[in-house]
Amino acid sequence: MTTEDIIDRLRELQDVLCRKIALEREIIEIPKSLSSQEELVLRLKQNYIARNEEYVECRQRESEFRNMLLQAESEREKAEKKMDSIETQREYEALDKEIKDAANKEHNYRRDLQLAEQKVAALKTDMDANKELVDQQAAELAERKISIEEELSERNNQLSEIINEEKKLTANLDPELIFKFERIIRKKGGRGIVAVRGGVCNSCHMILPVQFANAVRLGSGVLSCPYCSSILYYEEIAEGEEDFFNEELAGSLVDLDNIEDDEFEEDEEFEEFEEKLSAEAEE
């Protein structure tokens, strides 16, 4: 394969890889949209369980108050009946106190019972509403799960088609080159292979050394940008575009001072190229 063939192949491959990466991301992201709804349903269920416990307790208290009220009532009635058969003032006073005490208790229990009944009714209304919400949200969640499963299986089908396309394009290409290429694409947001226009890398917008840009133009091997590692191919600039690039060049010269060291990492190709140049110069 000529350098030109490889470059053409890589440009085609870049499109395929970008689509693949986007799909892979979607496959990871799609199920995440469920998690907030799952959390909501869980929270509603927990809330319902807590309310239900409170409701059971409240019903228990309600029935206790009812029993105590009945007891106080019957105590009072019994004492009232005894009133018919008392003979002395002392007996009267004792019984009168008994009746008043029982009536007092009765009054208190009746009030407690009423409060408990109100609370039970309020909790019941609340729980019914809660139950309806839980059921509704759980049904919606189940529906969404099904549609997400469908969406995922569609995306996975698309992904295997793309992987087939990728396999066809990468046949006969150096696996190491492909590995590096895919890594740059992932790292640089899809810019694995870019044009050199007017001596400037179209990905990082740095000015390339003249001899290096020339080597790209002549197609002397698959070359990577020394600054951003993107693979480069040459693109002639149309007339009238030159001025724009001259301005760009002026701007980029400033950038040269700000390049971070790690941008230069793993650029053996460029180093080799420079060594070759200086060796040639010495000869």
Ligand SMILES: [Zn+2]
């Ligand atoms: Zn670059």
